[in-house]
Amino acid sequence: MALARRLGTYETSTLPYDDCCSLFMPNNPAIAARIENVLACEVKLDVEAEADAVAERVDRVPVLV
Helix, strand or coil: CHHHHHHCCHHHHCCCHHHCHHHHCCCCCCCCCCHHHHHHHHCCCCHHHHHHHHHHCCCCCCCCC
């Protein structure tokens, strides 16, 4: 909780569910992926390029324990 406060995310995390992700959840979410769908989507990804893009945007946040 202390880290969330330092990062400025604590207040958002304590909001009622109406203000968070559950507001946008479908009424009947899929809870299991079909392997053929996963594989079809996976081949479209350039995982190395995505990892490089994410690595360029990383911010280090020191954690004091």
